[in-house]
Structure formats: structure tokens, C-alpha cells
Amino acid sequence: MTQTAATGSGRKVTIKDVARLAGVSPSAVTIAVHDKPGVSSKTKERILQAARELGWSPNQAAQSLSGRALHTVGLAIARPARMLGLEPFYMEFISGIESVLGRHSCSLLLRLVEPEAEVEVHREWWQGNRVNGSILVDLRVDDPRIPALSSIGLPAVVVGHPSLAGPFTSVWTDDAAAVVEAVRYLAALGHRRIARVSGPAELGHSAIRTTAFTDIARELGLQARTVVADFSADQGSKACRTLLLSAERPTAIVFDNDLMAVTALGVASEFGLSVPADLSLLAWDDSQLCQLTRPTLSAMQHDVFSFGADVTETLFDVMMHRELTSHAAQVPSLVPRGSTAPPPRTTTPN
Structure with missing residues (x-):
């Protein structure tokens, strides 16, 4: 089926033209061309044959249904x-x-x-x-x-x-479930003082992660703290320094994106800390950055x-x-x- 179809008069073929030729409703055409249940196999074949005869494609269904070309x-x-x-x-x-x-x-x-x-x-x-x-x-x-x-x-x-x-x-x-998995993993390693560097607090997913982080840390009896940043390298570095200068320095830090976690490797080096011997770092998203650093970064991965x-x-x-x-x-x-x-x-x- 071609992407541009026209009637004998030169106007563009529509879903209504296909429906008229096949003797069905426009909605039946939509069901057939998108292989959804709701029409018999015989009717479906009749619709597809009509579409082929008119040189009409499913993309044009979008144009007819929306009233404007999908562009x-x-x-x-x-x-x-x-x-x-x-x-x-x-x-x-x-x-x-x-x-x-x-x-x-x-x-x-x-x-x-x-x-x-x-x-x-x-x-x-x-x-x-x-x-x-x-x-x-x-x-x-x-x-x-x-x-x-x-x-x-x-x-x-x-x-x-x-x-x-x-x-x-x-x-x-499911940010909450991912946060719970990350904290449980760090707790299983033996960490009792953990921290998190988040994105802007007003973002909905930041708020969901913060609540989950606080709740699971309390459930596991961990000391936990969240510091807000903006996903940038500069703010991530600043937040990491704030945590490492605190009286009860965390032994593990979770970051809300990869970029901030990567910069934390340099901050740890400034403090003379070895990763992971002195400080564990856990990133989010797991882009290629996480695998290019030394050491490679543990991460919460999703596609x-x-x-x-x-x-x-x-x-x-x-x-x-x-x-x-x-x-x-x-x-x-x-x-x-x-x-x-x-x-x-x-x-x-x-």
C-alpha cells in the first residue's frame, strides 16, 4: 500500500472511501488495518482488499480519525x-x-x-x-x-x-520499587549510614523516590539523608561534598542520575577516599557512562x-x-x- 493515495478526482483517499468500497463502517476499517479483534476474517480481508485497490495506508487512518494530518x-x-x-x-x-x-x-x-x-x-x-x-x-x-x-x-x-x-x-x-531495591542491597552489604542525592524536590518522581527512600531506611533501621541537587555535574559535586563533610559521613550514596554519580568519583578522590573500599556509589539509569568509569558504577538499570x-x-x-x-x-x-x-x-x- 502506498503512502499517498488519491481518487479518480485527484483528492486524497480517506478511511471513509475504504469503508464505502468494503461496505463497512470507518471504525471497522480501523479495527481491520490495525489487526484488532472485532471483525470476522472474511470482513477483514474485504477491507484490506479495498484498501489495496484504493492505494490507502494505515497512516492515512490517523489523518482521517484526527481530522488533521499526523505530522x-x-x-x-x-x-x-x-x-x-x-x-x-x-x-x-x-x-x-x-x-x-x-x-x-x-x-x-x-x-x-x-x-x-x-x-x-x-x-x-x-x-x-x-x-x-x-x-x-x-x-x-x-x-x-x-x-x-x-x-x-x-x-x-x-x-x-x-x-x-x-x-x-x-x-x-516504578521509582518507589527501584529505590527500595537499592536501599535493601546497600543494607545487605552492611551499610548503616546511607545518603541520596536527588533531583529538584518539586519534581513528582523526586518526591516519590524521597518518600520511598525515607520509609525503607526507617524500616531497616538505617541512618538516611537526602540532599537536593539539579541533576547537573556541578550540583552533584556540591551535594556530594556536603555529605562527605557531615559529622556522620555516609558509607554509601545513591544518585538520581548517572552524571552526578560520575562526578562523585572525583569528589571522593579529593577527600582521599577509595571507591568502593571507603565509599560506595550507586547511580540511576545506567547509561554508558557507568561502564566507562573506573571503577565501573553500580546502577539501577532500565532501558x-x-x-x-x-x-x-x-x-x-x-x-x-x-x-x-x-x-x-x-x-x-x-x-x-x-x-x-x-x-x-x-x-x-x-
Whole structure:
């Protein structure tokens, strides 16, 4: 089937033309071309034959159902441009998005914004017919994007827990479960004083991780502390120094992204500490950075590329008005490497 089909009059073939030729409803065409249950095999074959005769493809179903050609997906990220280039998570996430958009002959409209400008950016995109839908990331607690964008009918998928998503469909990772696994692992190694360097406290996933970290540490009888940073190397280094200068220095630190964990290796060296003999470090996301350091970094691993692809496939379902529900992606799993070990027998704070 070709990507551009036309009737004898020169106009583009629509899903209604296929339905008319096959003697079925447009919804039956959608069911058949996407191989969903609901029509008989005989009817399905008749529909597919009609589509072949008219030179019509499933991508054109999206155009007919939405009332506008499916051409662009929007993604606004509230991060500085220089920092985004160093952030492994978003590079992998965007790659996953693009892997799906390429199959649909769609483009990504990416904008780096200040948080307070993001609602207006999405509104302008949608009302100006520049996008068919958007991916919403870095959801905050009581995020103002949710009521503002749902009120204008923007098709969107939230990357975050359903508790943050309001009426939007969401795809998320189980951050709480991953935090529990990380802390239990460090406790099993013998660590009793642990810390965490988090992303911005107002982010929804930061709040979920902080609550889980505090709760599991209390359950296991551990001393635990969270220091807030912004995912950058500079802030990660500063947070790590703060922890290592404390009166009761932790013997293990969990970081909310890879970049901050990598910089912590240098900070540990400044303090004359050996990783992992004196200090254990545990990263998040497990990009290639974790395997290029010496020692290699233990990490909570999840497939960010596949996560981006999953989010984008879900957005296409939303834009095409298919029935769907929010769902969790793969839970991050622990990958022990060279940066974690039992704590030293005696620890002497600086």
C-alpha cells in the first residue's frame, strides 16, 4: 500500500472511501488495518482488499480519525541547553521517541523552555496546528500543565506516575520499587549510614523516590539523608561534598542520575577516599557512562530507549482515539559493579 493515495478526482483517499468500497463502517476499517479483534476474517480481508485497490495506508487512518494530518509530536523540556547535551537520560529517551516517529513519517518538535513558559508553548503548538500531540515530562507535584492543557483538549501522554497525570494517559517507571531495591542491597552489604542525592524536590518522581527512600531506611533501621541537587555535574559535586563533610559521613550514596554519580568519583578522590573500599556509589539509569568509569558504577538499570519508544507508541494510540490505559514500563533493576562493596570495618569522619 502506498503512502499517498488519491481518487479518480485527484483528492486524497480517506478511511471513509475504504469503508464505502468494503461496505463497512470507518471504525471497522480501523479495527481491520490495525489487526484488532472485532471483525470476522472474511470482513477483514474485504477491507484490506479495498484498501489495496484504493492505494490507502494505515497512516492515512490517523489523518482521517484526527481530522488533521499526523505530522509532528511536541516535546518541551525545562532544562538548560548545555545541561541537556550532557544528560544521558534525555539523549536515550529522545532516540527512543525518534525510532517510533520515523516509522510514522512524523517529526519531533523540541523546545527547551523555562518551567513557567511551558503551558503557553504547548498551547501555541496545539492551537496553531503545529503538533498533533505532546509528550509531557518532568511532572511536578500539582503541575499547572495538567489542568491548563487538558482544558484545551491537547492529546498528550504524561511521563510520570498516574497520581501526577490527572486525566491524561501516563507511562511511568516504578521509582518507589527501584529505590527500595537499592536501599535493601546497600543494607545487605552492611551499610548503616546511607545518603541520596536527588533531583529538584518539586519534581513528582523526586518526591516519590524521597518518600520511598525515607520509609525503607526507617524500616531497616538505617541512618538516611537526602540532599537536593539539579541533576547537573556541578550540583552533584556540591551535594556530594556536603555529605562527605557531615559529622556522620555516609558509607554509601545513591544518585538520581548517572552524571552526578560520575562526578562523585572525583569528589571522593579529593577527600582521599577509595571507591568502593571507603565509599560506595550507586547511580540511576545506567547509561554508558557507568561502564566507562573506573571503577565501573553500580546502577539501577532500565532501558531508556525502549521507554521513549513506549511513550511515543502510547501517544499515537491517544491521537488515534484507541482504547488504552496508563501503564508502568519496566521496573529499574540493580546492576552491581565495581563501585559498591561492604563498608570499611571502621569509618572515620573527616
